[in-house]
Amino acid sequence: MAGFNKVVNSYEEALAGLTDNMTIIAGGFGLCGIPEGSIAHIKKMGVSGLTVVSNNCGVDGFGLGVLLEDKQIKKMVSSYVGENALFEKQLLAGELEVELTPQGTLAEKMRAGGAGIPAFYTATGYGTPVAEGKETREFDGRGYILEESVTGDFAIVKAWKADTFGNCIYRDTAMNFNPMAATAGKITIVEVEEIVEPGAIAPSEIHTQGIFVDRVIQGTFEKRIERRVTRD
Amino acid sequence: MAGFNKVVNSYEEALAGLTDNMTIIAGGFGLCGIPEGSIAHIKKMGVSGLTVVSNNCGVDGFGLGVLLEDKQIKKMVSSYVGENALFEKQLLAGELEVELTPQGTLAEKMRAGGAGIPAFYTATGYGTPVAEGKETREFDGRGYILEESVTGDFAIVKAWKADTFGNCIYRDTAMNFNPMAATAGKITIVEVEEIVEPGAIAPSEIHTQGIFVDRVIQGTFEKRIERRVTRD
Amino acid sequence: MALSRDQIAMRVAQEFKDGDYVNLGIGIPTLAANYVPEDIEVMLQSENGLLGMGPYPTEAEIDADMINAGKETVTAITGASIFNSADSFAMIRGGHVDVTVLGAFEVDVNGNIASWMIPGKLVKGMGGAMDLVAGAKNIIVTMTHANKKGESKLLAECTLPLTGVNCITRIITDLAVLEVSDGAFHLKERAPGVSIEEIQQKTAGKLIVDGDIPEMSF
Amino acid sequence: MALSRDQIAMRVAQEFKDGDYVNLGIGIPTLAANYVPEDIEVMLQSENGLLGMGPYPTEAEIDADMINAGKETVTAITGASIFNSADSFAMIRGGHVDVTVLGAFEVDVNGNIASWMIPGKLVKGMGGAMDLVAGAKNIIVTMTHANKKGESKLLAECTLPLTGVNCITRIITDLAVLEVSDGAFHLKERAPGVSIEEIQQKTAGKLIVDGDIPEMSF
Numbered sequence: 001m002a003g004f005n006k007v008v009n010s011y012e013e014a015l016a017g018l019t020d021n022m023t024i025i026a027g028g029f030g031l032c033g034i035p036e037g038s039i040a041h042i043k044k045m046g047v048s049g050l051t052v053v054s055n056n057c058g059v060d061g062f063g064l065g066v067l068l069e070d071k072q073i074k075k076m077v078s079s080y081v082g083e084n085a086l087f088e089k090q091l092l093a094g095e096l097e098v099e100l101t102p103q104g105t106l107a108e109k110m111r112a113g114g115a116g117i118p119a120f121y122t123a124t125g126y127g128t129p130v131a132e133g134k135e136t137r138e139f140d141g142r143g144y145i146l147e148e149s150v151t152g153d154f155a156i157v158k159a160w161k162a163d164t165f166g167n168c169i170y171r172d173t174a175m176n177f178n179p180m181a182a183t184a185g186k187i188t189i190v191e192v193e194e195i196v197e198p199g200a201i202a203p204s205e206i207h208t209q210g211i212f213v214d215r216v217i218q219g220t221f222e223k224r225i226e227r228r229v230t231r232d
Numbered sequence: 233m234a235g236f237n238k239v240v241n242s243y244e245e246a247l248a249g250l251t252d253n254m255t256i257i258a259g260g261f262g263l264c265g266i267p268e269g270s271i272a273h274i275k276k277m278g279v280s281g282l283t284v285v286s287n288n289c290g291v292d293g294f295g296l297g298v299l300l301e302d303k304q305i306k307k308m309v310s311s312y313v314g315e316n317a318l319f320e321k322q323l324l325a326g327e328l329e330v331e332l333t334p335q336g337t338l339a340e341k342m343r344a345g346g347a348g349i350p351a352f353y354t355a356t357g358y359g360t361p362v363a364e365g366k367e368t369r370e371f372d373g374r375g376y377i378l379e380e381s382v383t384g385d386f387a388i389v390k391a392w393k394a395d396t397f398g399n400c401i402y403r404d405t406a407m408n409f410n411p412m413a414a415t416a417g418k419i420t421i422v423e424v425e426e427i428v429e430p431g432a433i434a435p436s437e438i439h440t441q442g443i444f445v446d447r448v449i450q451g452t453f454e455k456r457i458e459r460r461v462t463r464d
Numbered sequence: 465m466a467l468s469r470d471q472i473a474m475r476v477a478q479e480f481k482d483g484d485y486v487n488l489g490i491g492i493p494t495l496a497a498n499y500v501p502e503d504i505e506v507m508l509q510s511e512n513g514l515l516g517m518g519p520y521p522t523e524a525e526i527d528a529d530m531i532n533a534g535k536e537t538v539t540a541i542t543g544a545s546i547f548n549s550a551d552s553f554a555m556i557r558g559g560h561v562d563v564t565v566l567g568a569f570e571v572d573v574n575g576n577i578a579s580w581m582i583p584g585k586l587v588k589g590m591g592g593a594m595d596l597v598a599g600a601k602n603i604i605v606t607m608t609h610a611n612k613k614g615e616s617k618l619l620a621e622c623t624l625p626l627t628g629v630n631c632i633t634r635i636i637t638d639l640a641v642l643e644v645s646d647g648a649f650h651l652k653e654r655a656p657g658v659s660i661e662e663i664q665q666k667t668a669g670k671l672i673v674d675g676d677i678p679e680m681s682f
Numbered sequence: 683m684a685l686s687r688d689q690i691a692m693r694v695a696q697e698f699k700d701g702d703y704v705n706l707g708i709g710i711p712t713l714a715a716n717y718v719p720e721d722i723e724v725m726l727q728s729e730n731g732l733l734g735m736g737p738y739p740t741e742a743e744i745d746a747d748m749i750n751a752g753k754e755t756v757t758a759i760t761g762a763s764i765f766n767s768a769d770s771f772a773m774i775r776g777g778h779v780d781v782t783v784l785g786a787f788e789v790d791v792n793g794n795i796a797s798w799m800i801p802g803k804l805v806k807g808m809g810g811a812m813d814l815v816a817g818a819k820n821i822i823v824t825m826t827h828a829n830k831k832g833e834s835k836l837l838a839e840c841t842l843p844l845t846g847v848n849c850i851t852r853i854i855t856d857l858a859v860l861e862v863s864d865g866a867f868h869l870k871e872r873a874p875g876v877s878i879e880e881i882q883q884k885t886a887g888k889l890i891v892d893g894d895i896p897e898m899s900f
Contacts, residue, residue: 003505004483004543029730029767030753032746055767082806091804100805103729104771104813108349111768115550116557116599117340118371120352123816124775127847129799130812139350139380143847148371165507165516165543172436172764173731174747179766183554198543204404205437207766209515209545211485211507211560223746226753231738235723236701236761261512261549262535264528287549314588323586332587335511336553336595343550347768348775348817355598356557359629361581362594375629397725397734397761404546405513406529411548415772430761438763439548441733443703443725443778455528458535463520 006166006216007195011041014189014217018154020047021074025110025152026054027181031063031226033174037191037219038156043067053077053150055106055177060086062224071095077150079103083226102130105147107180112149114183114212119148155185158219159208162192163199166213167206175207182208191219238398238448239427243273246421246449250386252279253306257342257384258286259413263295263458265406269423269451270388275299285309285382287338287409292318294456303327309382311335315458334362337379339412344381346415346444351380387417390451391440394424395431398445399438407439414440423451465657466638467680472606474499474682476565476636479604480506487511487556487596489566490534492606496565507541509561511592513552516544533592556592557599564600566593568607568632570622573669575632575644577605578624590627597628609637609666616668618642618649639663641680648672653680683875684856685898690824692717692900694783694854697822698724705729705774705814707784708752710824714783725759727779729810731770734762751810774810775817782818784811786825786850788840791887793850793862795823796842808845815846827855827884834886836860836867857881859898866890871898 008014015038018024024042028034039058042050043066050073057076058065067073068086075097081087090096101109102124112120121144125131135146157178160171168190170178182188190213240246247270250256256274260266271290274282275298282305289308290297299305300318307329313319322328333341334356344352353376357363367378389410392403400422402410414420422445467475473495480486480496482504488494500506508517510532517532518539525539532538540546555561568579577597580590597603610616618635635642640663641653648670654663656679664671685693691713698704698714700722706712718724726735728750735750736757743757750756758764773779786797795815798808815821828834836853853860858881859871866888872881874897882889 002483004507030749032730032749032753078807080807080809082804088804098805100807102808102812103767103810104775104817107767107771108347111554112352114558114560115340115554116559117352117354118374118376120344120349122349122775124813126816127794128812128844130808142350144350163543167543167545170436170766172745172747172758173728173749175436175764175766176730177767180768183558183560203516203540203544203546204402204407204439206545206547207436209547209551209555210543211509211515211555225744225746225755226749227755228744229738229754229756230741230744232741234701236725262531264512264531264535310589312589312591314586320586330587332589334590334594335549335592336557336599339549339553340557343772346776346778347772348777354557356595358598359576360594360626362590395761399761399763402548404527404529404540405510405531407546407548408512409549412550415776415778435734435758435762435764438765441763441765441769441773442761443727443733443773457526457528457537458531459537460526461520461536461538462523462526464523 004165004210006213007164008215008217011037011217014038014215015041015045017187018045018047021049022153023051023053025155025181025184026052026064027157027176027178028054029176030056031058031224033158033176033178034063035156035158035191036221038189039064039066046070048072049074051075053152055079055103057081057084057087059083075099077101079106107177109147109150110180110184113151114180117149119146121146150184152185155181155188157182157188157190159190159192161194161196161201162190162216163196163201165198166190166210166216167201168208169201169205170207179208183212187214188212189215191217193221236397236442238445239396240447240449243269243449246447247273247277249419250277250279253281254385255283255285257387257413257416258284258296259389259408259410260286261408262288263290263456265390265408265410266295267388267390267423268453270421271296271298278302280304281306283307285384287311287335289313289316289319291315307331309333311338339409341379341382342412342416345383346412349381351378353378382416384417387413387420389414389420389422391422391424393426393428393433394422394448395428395433397430398422398442398448399433400440401433401437402439411440414444419446420444421447421449423449425453465655467655470495472636472638475680476604476606477501480504480563484562485509486563487561491567493565493567509555511552511556513547513549514540514544516541553595556595559599559601561600563602563604564596565604565606566596568605569624570617570619571605571632571635572619572622573644573647573649575630576622577627577632578622579627581625593627597631603632605632605635607637609639616666618667618669620669639666650674651677653678655680685873688713690854690856693898694822694824695719698722698781702780703727704781705779705818709785711783711785727773729770729774731765731767732758732762734759771813774813777817777819779818781820781822782814783822783824784814786823787842788835788837789823789850789853790837790840791862791865791867793848794840795845795850796840797845799843811845815849821850823850823853825855827857834884836885836887838887857884869895871896873898
């Protein structure tokens with residue numbers, strides 16, 4: 001009887017079932033709150049042809065950027081992909097496909113995917129290149145475009161703490177896209193700084209409920225800072 | 233300089249601007265987590281022709297049910313309106329219009345209204361009377377219906393605690409529809425059991441951010457229980 | 465003999481698998497929580513915003529802020545989570561709830577269900593039922609095989625307004641366990657002492673009886 | 683004389699009203715936070731999920747988990763809230779943010795804005811800019827009036843791919859404050875010492891100069 005204990009002991013186990021050409025939804029904003037261990041293990045696995053849905057694609061040598069090194073990513077769905085020379089090179093060489101998606105639309109597409117909403121209307125991007133090929137429609141005299149939701153074969157998520165049931169909380173702005181990503185994976189993996197017992201997180205303070213989570217793993221995190229700015 | 237202090241000292245002030253024929257979004261599930269003080273004051277104000285969007289319509293003599301006594305409600309948008317004899321009477325007499333809406337669709341309509349999403353597709357209600365007059369469409373071979381969002385002139389919300397900036401937390405299942413209602417009002421009023429100072433609620437534990445809230449008022453609550461069941 | 469309400473609930477509980485997230489409707493479905501096999505764990509979701517619903521409270525534990533979707537006072541288990549209605553239906557509509565058990569007035573051979581409205585009587589509303597039948601991975605209907613007049617509730621085509629279409633795959637009645645597929649009811653088990661003939665007689669929609677039909681075991 | 687970056691930011695800050703929720707883009711807009719008038723309070727929203735953004739941290743306060751939308755380390759004020767990206771853009775798209783200030787490559791007389799892509803150069807992405815211009819109640823564009831070649835950035839029609847349509851109502855440049863309505867730029871204020879003729883010369887789109895145009899005051 002496994003019951004609701006979602007804890008796995010290795011990234012092999014956490015990412016079991018991930019194969020070439022799958023879609024991965026990843027949490028994180030820039031290098032903040034990214035699933036470092038899952039990314040490192042995906043690089044080690046060497047799976048390729050991946051579609052990765054994530055607000056950013058890391059930087060050269062860190063974050064999702066490391067999956068570019070062996071050309072594991074076929075397509076990125078992101079709102080912002082700057083700060084990455086290898087990315088630029090592969091894009092210009094036609095080795096990488098990019099679907100630029102406004103940040104709020106991306107967050108909503110993930111949420112909708114997890115919530116069984118196949119599509120929604122938004123004013124974001126109306127009249128811009130983002131609207132190309134999409135249906136448009138007026139509500140109360142204003143133009144909107146139809147955006148479809150996204151789901152992934154896997155979602156890789158970074159939380160602060162999870163209990164063994166998979167109930168998670170995030171720390172400060174390392175929350176960002178992680179809660180939406182967690183809902184949108186057929187298999188959702190959460191790597192955390194600390195695994196706690198059920199009941200250790202107050203029921204109403206849980207950010208991601210265990211029902212969305214399949215596997216929990218204790219991680220270790222470098223937490224690299226992209227832009228260290230102080231007022232000193 | 234008022235800054236971000238949202239606290240008002242009377243329900244007169246809290247509901248200032250509410251007039252006949254307006255739409256009110258109300259939080260609560262059954263009699264749990266309902267904005268008792270706002271409802272009582274709306275009865276006292278005597279405004280009529282109201283459209284009320286709320287999962288339920290209270291019971292005879294309590295909750296939103298009291299607004300039926302003087303026929304203040306023209307139309308209810310709800311998922312469940314049982315347990316109310318006066319409601320039944322007015323409905324059968326043609327004095328009250330009812331738009332029955334599936335519970336999940338209702339929650340999503342409020343959320344979408346607050347989030348600037350004018351409409352979304354859902355499988356809920358496809359092929360049923362709920363789909364009548366609505367657009368349908370297939371995604372991946374499954375049928376969905378188009379549902380439009382709702383917003384209100386006012387939203388009346390019950391929270392556990394709010395700080396003076398309007399940041400709120402809810403207690404246990406008294407949360408229910410309240411967070412969505414809070415986002416969907418042009419003017420959102422939150423009545424609470426306790427007003428606290430900014431900083432008293434940890435930033436990541438806030439359920440409703442102050443940006444959605446216009447007026448906070450200290451309430452008093454009877455918290456009537458609809459179905460008292462024990463295992464004793 | 466036809467099963468009692470508690471016996472139907474016992475049979476329903478046999479459908480649960482270890483680790484299932486389960487939403488139970490009002491009535492017989494709720495009773496199923498009392499009969500979860502001892503060697504498995506399930507977690508109950510209540511659509512008003514509670515995952516990990518526990519037993520009814522003691523008198524001392526009663527809390528007006530802690531209720532279930534039937535508006536009854538309840539408790540939460542250790543490790544429960546509480547969330548808003550939009551998130552609750554994201555779980556349901558998004559297919560994260562493994563099993564939903566609910567009652568019905570009628571079910572037909574195409575997996576359609578009618579459970580929320582009888583025209584001419586007052587309509588109380590569908591609550592979360594339409595979302596549940598649209599969203600859960602596995603939907604089990606529990607009901608008596610026939611109504612009080614002896615008329616079958618398993619039909620060729622539902623006559624009442626629908627709750628959902630093509631969504632019911634399994635039915636557990638006081639007489640039988642049936643699967644719904646390919647435009648027919650498939651008899652899988654019969655209640656102890658109930659004959660295939662009685663089930664055939666009380667099933668208005670196409671019934672397929674293939675091979676030996678075992679009695680339910682408890 | 684043309685305003686410095688800090689002077690533009692000072693003028694932008696005069697647009698804020700007490701109690702405004704404000705989202706500031708990268709660059710000059712961010713500087714505006716330094717010049718909020720002392721008799722009002724505004725609260726800064728950062729679209730990665732922070733409402734109540736504070737100053738940059740001290741060396742001792744630096745925390746990798748606390749960044750702003752520009753990926754810079756920041757702090758949170760007392761009474762701040764932190765939330766996920768979907769909720770953050772619910773605030774933005776839903777019209778709950780009062781003022782958005784952002785830079786642009788071009789703005790035209792119909793309130794269209796181009797700010798995210800120059801074809802032929804690498805596209806870094808629009809980030810949250812398209813959501814911000816679609817959602818905020820009041821959108822202020824800050825930019826130099828002309829580019830480095832002296833070409834106007836206030837056009838009859840944007841030439842670059844758009845960020846949003848019919849959304850810009852107010853522009854604050856190094857030379858002037860302008861409103862956009864009825865298919866024209868309306869000159870409201872000019873930078874100290876800048877002539878109406880210079881502004882006319884550097885404004886390619888239709889410019890309406892109605893009555894006396896005061897100099898900005900700081």
